[in-house]
Amino acid sequence: MSGDTFTFLVGGKAGEGVKKAGGSAANLFASMGRGVFQYDDYPSLIRGGHNFVSVSTATRQITSQYARPDLIVALDARSCETHKGELADGGVAILNSDAVSNGDGVGIPITTEAKKYPNPGLRVGVAGPAALAAAVGLSRDEMEDLISREYKRDLENNIPFAASIYGAVREAIGDRFRLERGDRERPILTGNEAIALGAAAAGLDIYLAYPMSPASTILHFLAKHDRELGVTVMHPESEIAVANMAVGAAVAGARTMVGTSGGGFALMEEALSLAGMAEAPVLCVLASRPGPATGVPTYTEQGDLGFARHYGHGEFPRLVASPGTVGEAFTLAAELLSLVWRFQTPAVLLTERHLSESAMTVDLDVDAAAWAEPVVQDGGDAGGYLRYRDTADGVSPMLFPPSEELIKWTSYEHDETGITTEDGAAIVRMHDKRSRKREALLEHLKGARTVNRFGSGRTIIFTYGSTTMSVLEAVAAGGIDATVVQPVYLEPFPTWELAEYAGTRPIVVEQSAAGQFATLLAEKARVDASAVVKRYDGRPFDPLELAGAIRRAIR
């Protein structure tokens, strides 16, 4: 075990129940009151290939998977091949001896055992949590409880199958990885689930999306819970339809969110510009994957930072923020939905596959979530309602149909009523109104938390988005005396919070080939990196490797 952490890895072919086995392992650790981080690695295919889930745990909050597992359960030969060299010192590999002839580890005929029951192909995955339960010291009864909770169906076959694996592992390695209990059980959420629930907590009425990894599980989660939550969910014909429907829904008064990845976001930009002109509140989740173009659909990268910060043609107030942890994803989704309604402009919640699809134990303060409320027209308006009333802070009160008043939203430049204009003075007036809105938004953000700081050590490390999780774990695992600075807001960029770092030579960590974040820091905040630690192979950082890279950069 590396430091205070324990890492379990289960691998097999797609369709063998690998994801379920990994999720069950995560639940086992969480039920012990421990912190959990679960990383699913899967290619873009449905059957075959190689899937693995890595689950790391500690008695504290843990924010990354570890690349070197303490316990591996390899259901097929490829998993054994791929992962046998990764084993941590003192680690154990449990191999399906029906698939692996001469692997280095504890061979158990998992397939032969499974064939004693119907549907053996579906059952092999159960071996994962059964083996883990034995190795970490669960009693036979506790193991049976776990399998009953996790698999629910077909228990009369799953329990004896799990018991045979449990027995074999116990016999071979005892309870070598006995784990202590943590302080209390916490829920486990993926980043996408946290985003969905955060938006729901802010009063989301409608979610629209066209499927695209890694954003799709927001759509799936909300579609599954739509009636329970009271959120209307729809999957239209394209991202273009999605974004334009969202603007229409906002015009009718519905708190609306959309979600996509880079390619879909490109298609949505026209409508985001419409939202900028019409002053329509729309929140868009951009969950990045390696690009350009189709790129690597089921892996991670931070290559869309520049793209996200400059969405939409024309000049209008933009708002982009990116959560650093799954817990922050919940808070930030609520906050951004609230801000788009307060300031009537589109916003982007930028995240990456590593946060979207990784799961971790969270401490959520649901009651503290922001609530989306528009500034509404109250009472009579002498001279009639004006959709684009030229107010001091640029925010025009809203009104929704049905109403006796005339409510005109528009993509054209317009007068206060919302009627098209080409008059020069009128154009300037509306540009200035939108600019004042941006100023008002800036003033608001200056009073809000826009940058997170962790620790107070000598070495300054800048990072953002999902890489924050990797950096925090690296600093903890590597015992590095650092201050980690994470701008949550990326547009407007919170330069007022970063002034103290101007002229410092921090280390920047990001998952981009070009180093876009380092460039942004230099251009906007005059913070020039002494070293930029990058990773852009689609995989998230390993905390131990990252700690090593940071140490080398400090020297």
Add this chain to the structure above:
Amino acid sequence: MPEDLVTYAENTWCPGCGNFAIMNAVKRAVGKLGERGVGRERIAITAGIGCHAKIFDYLNLSGLYSLHGRAMSCAQGMKLANPDLRIVSFCGDGDAFGEGLAHMMFAAKRNADITVIVHDNGVYALTTGQRAPTSARGFKGPSTPRGNTEDPFNPLVLMLEAGATFVARGYVGKLAELTELIVAAIEHEGFSFIDVLQPSVTFNDTFEEYNASVELLTETPATLDEALAAARRTDRKPAGIFYRIEKPSNERALYGDGNPVADHPARDERLAKVKAILGTA
């Protein structure tokens, strides 16, 4: 005709443009709907971009002046948010069958409860007369100086095949009938489509041709096949309702009698639901 349906915006359509007739028919239709209990405050509109879309500024009705080809998507979003509204989407033939073709096909397919009125003049007038998806082969414009090399779409056939539950053709030369079509389309629950033959006096003046070829349908065809046959006629241009069937709208299929905006939860209620899901996460 209710005069309060006009805004102060200066009208810049060409004198004699067919758009005037469409706007007159809409104003009359709104008046008639008011008499039947659908007040103008419950009618919301969207428009695409083009000459047709100026109707958005001229009509004293609430809504969204959308983007080229996206008016019907914005309209669907409005309806999805508040199904108590009656949504009318004005589109040009370039909006509906060029930039926004996919949105039209899917709006029809899912039976979104909106009314799309296509100002079909067979030309891109506002952008100085380029060919449109409904321009005839051989049509000459600045982008096709030697003549259009493509055959036109048949909008009625497209919408019938896509699953529209109300399909009609109107003609600006038949104002009373056009008014009735608009009333019937707005009253229809589900996707209503009216292709309005509308000459562009400046770029594609088809008044004479249409006056000679348009004839009113004496009755609504009984089946989809009959409707398609009528829509495919080339000897004459039948006008009227080609097809009308009852089918659950997209919104009703999604949430029954629900209404996302009206049913917007109280904060405590929503937070309790979020906590309940977290309790099982």
